[in-house]
Amino acid sequence: MAEAILETDGLTKVFGGFTAVGGVNLRVETGTIHALIGPNGAGKTTCFNLLTKFLQPSAGTISFAGQDITAKKPADVARLGMVRSFQISAVFGHLTAVENVRVALQRDRGRNFDFWRSDRVLRRYNDRAHELLFDVGLSDAVDVPAAELSYGRKRALEIATTLALEPRLMLLDEPTAGMTEADVSRIVALISRLRAGRTILMVEHNLSVVSGLSDKITVLTRGKILAEGDYATVSNHPDVITAYLGTDHA
Amino acid sequence: MFGFSKAQAIGFLIMVAAVAIGPFVLYPIFLMQVMCFALFAMGANLLMGSIGLLSLGQAAYFGMGGYVCGYLVQSYGFTPEVGIIAGGLTGAALGAVFGWLAIRRQTIYFAMITLALAQIVYFFAVQDTDFTGGENGIQGIPRSALFGHLSLNNDLAMYALVAVIFLAGVLFVHRVVHSPFGQVVKAIRENEPRAISLGYKSEHYKWIIFIIAAALAGVAGATKAMVMGIETLTDVGAAASGLVVLMVLLGGIGTIYGPILGALVVVAMQYYLSSFGAWVTVIQGAIFMACVLVFRRGVIGELAYRLKTPL
Numbered sequence: 001m002a003e004a005i006l007e008t009d010g011l012t013k014v015f016g017g018f019t020a021v022g023g024v025n026l027r028v029e030t031g032t033i034h035a036l037i038g039p040n041g042a043g044k045t046t047c048f049n050l051l052t053k054f055l056q057p058s059a060g061t062i063s064f065a066g067q068d069i070t071a072k073k074p075a076d077v078a079r080l081g082m083v084r085s086f087q088i089s090a091v092f093g094h095l096t097a098v099e100n101v102r103v104a105l106q107r108d109r110g111r112n113f114d115f116w117r118s119d120r121v122l123r124r125y126n127d128r129a130h131e132l133l134f135d136v137g138l139s140d141a142v143d144v145p146a147a148e149l150s151y152g153r154k155r156a157l158e159i160a161t162t163l164a165l166e167p168r169l170m171l172l173d174e175p176t177a178g179m180t181e182a183d184v185s186r187i188v189a190l191i192s193r194l195r196a197g198r199t200i201l202m203v204e205h206n207l208s209v210v211s212g213l214s215d216k217i218t219v220l221t222r223g224k225i226l227a228e229g230d231y232a233t234v235s236n237h238p239d240v241i242t243a244y245l246g247t248d249h250a
Numbered sequence: 251m252f253g254f255s256k257a258q259a260i261g262f263l264i265m266v267a268a269v270a271i272g273p274f275v276l277y278p279i280f281l282m283q284v285m286c287f288a289l290f291a292m293g294a295n296l297l298m299g300s301i302g303l304l305s306l307g308q309a310a311y312f313g314m315g316g317y318v319c320g321y322l323v324q325s326y327g328f329t330p331e332v333g334i335i336a337g338g339l340t341g342a343a344l345g346a347v348f349g350w351l352a353i354r355r356q357t358i359y360f361a362m363i364t365l366a367l368a369q370i371v372y373f374f375a376v377q378d379t380d381f382t383g384g385e386n387g388i389q390g391i392p393r394s395a396l397f398g399h400l401s402l403n404n405d406l407a408m409y410a411l412v413a414v415i416f417l418a419g420v421l422f423v424h425r426v427v428h429s430p431f432g433q434v435v436k437a438i439r440e441n442e443p444r445a446i447s448l449g450y451k452s453e454h455y456k457w458i459i460f461i462i463a464a465a466l467a468g469v470a471g472a473t474k475a476m477v478m479g480i481e482t483l484t485d486v487g488a489a490a491s492g493l494v495v496l497m498v499l500l501g502g503i504g505t506i507y508g509p510i511l512g513a514l515v516v517v518a519m520q521y522y523l524s525s526f527g528a529w530v531t532v533i534q535g536a537i538f539m540a541c542v543l544v545f546r547r548g549v550i551g552e553l554a555y556r557l558k559t560p561l
Contacts, residue, residue, distance in 0.1 A: 054443065054447075073451070074447065075449050075450060075451045075452075078446070078447055078448055083447060083448065084447050085447075086444065086447070090441050090443065090444035091444070092436065092440035092441055092444070092445075093441075094436070094440055095436060095440065099433070102433070103445070104448050106430055106433065106434070107448060107449050107450070112430050112433075112434050112450070113431055113454070113458060114430055115429045115431035115432065115458065116425060116429065117429050117430060118429065119428045119429055119430055119432065119433055121430060122430055122433065
């Protein structure tokens with residue numbers, strides 16, 4: 001079995017009596033694309049927020065690259081190399097595309113508390129930022145404020161910003177949510193092009209996206225793991241069909 | 251030049267010219283007050299504009315800066331530059347403690363905590379009469395001589411000192427905004443969870459901005475105390491905190507020149523409309539409402555929007 005980069009043991013989150021995530025054991029292997037799917041309210045996003053420490057688990061442990069990160073802060077988790085995207089496209093609206101990517105790149109300077117220095121020192125990141133924007137097909141929008149980009153291109157910019165950190169594990173929260181068909185296929189093409197040497201965990205609703213991209217799928221319902229395996233295994237699993245389509249189809 | 255856009259550079263030259271000609275056209279004391287309040291407002295604008303935190307307690311740092319400066323200069327005979335630096339350090343130290351508490355909350359809760367902490371400072375100022383003079387304030391602060399040699403008793407000499415502090419403040423604030431630090435701060439304002447997910451601890455950046463704003467308020471308050479020779483409860487109360495927010499909003503939040511213009515307009519109203527007495531407050535309120543209803547970007551903000559250039 002390949003080495004696991006991210007592992008959870010009995011991950012649980014209770015919101016005032018309601019168990020959103022209950023005892024999830026997840027194992028993401030290095031170099032794979034792992035998809036987390038499930039119907040609405042299955043706890044996928046909660047799970048994501050727990051893994052990236054935006055929420056504190058009620059019980060269970062999370063380990064990343066062999067290190068227990070259960071008690072860490074979100075910014076520390078990011079610095080260890082686990083970087084997430086958001087369901088609603090998360091760009092810095094008033095900054096241009098190149099500035100968006102540079103905010104991620106400049107993290108390699110360390111603390112960035114030097115308020116007395118000119119931002120000209122950031123120019124050395126411009127070449128790398130342009131490369132990343134080229135990779136995601138945004139070469140023509142380098143100096144456009146992010147808020148003015150179309151929805152699909154915002155997602156692409158978000159991916160470029162995430163890639164700028166060279167994450168060991170990328171977590172994509174519904175990368176194709178709310179997109180047009182054309183944008184969806186562009187993002188899928190982008191992810192499959194970028195996947196070499198990367199590990200990705202994504203939450204996705206769109207099964208065609210999942211089937212084409214992922215090596216392993218975990219199906220979540222009501223906060224618990226229902227099934228796990230490759231697309232063929234999962235899609236023929238009777239419980240999964242029930243969960244997605246209702247009892248009549250089972 | 252210095253990371254200014256073309257329009258900003260022109261604006262800066264116009265401002266330097268205005269500062270130079272000013273005392274020969276208008277009452278120098280009035281202009282010095284404007285510059286002190288402008289410095290105060292620029293600090294508040296760093297909080298409001300750069301990182302999007304509304305503080306309703308900035309007067310605490312402004313007033314305490316003034317008290318510490320006045321006390322040191324009057325009671326111990328320190329020179330003005332020591333007083334002003336001590337004022338800035340007082341603001342920074344107080345800001346470090348209060349900011350550390352306040353940044354734990356967002357939006358209206360942040361505003362309420364800053365207000366509550368500032369009220370504590372206000373009541374301290376009322377009560378500790380040995381230090382602040384209570385209702386009387388610290389009166390008759392001597393302007394004495396800069397570095398012990400350059401007498402500041404002449405209004406023009408004092409004016410030159412205030413002008414240097416003010417212009418240095420403008421350049422400093424501009425640098426903070428256009429620094430690697432400022433870039434992260436902007437990212438936090440735009441989308442805090444995203445900035446955190448990239449590995450930035452947003453609370454550290456907020457704290458530093460808070461301290462810088464408080465330090466600027468302290469310097470401004472200390473300088474104003476030296477100019478006026480008096481430091482009273484007016485500068486430390488909630489009304490002064492409200493006034494500085496009004497200046498920023500009126501001039502244009504997140505612009506360089508907005509807080510300066512805002513300070514000019516608000517201080518001018520207090521000076522030239524003083525014959526209306528308490529009605530000045532009503533007029534200020536009306537202007538504030540007009541600002542919110544008609545030009546929400548503020549005067550300079552609206553101008554920058556029309557000209558499509560940062561100002």
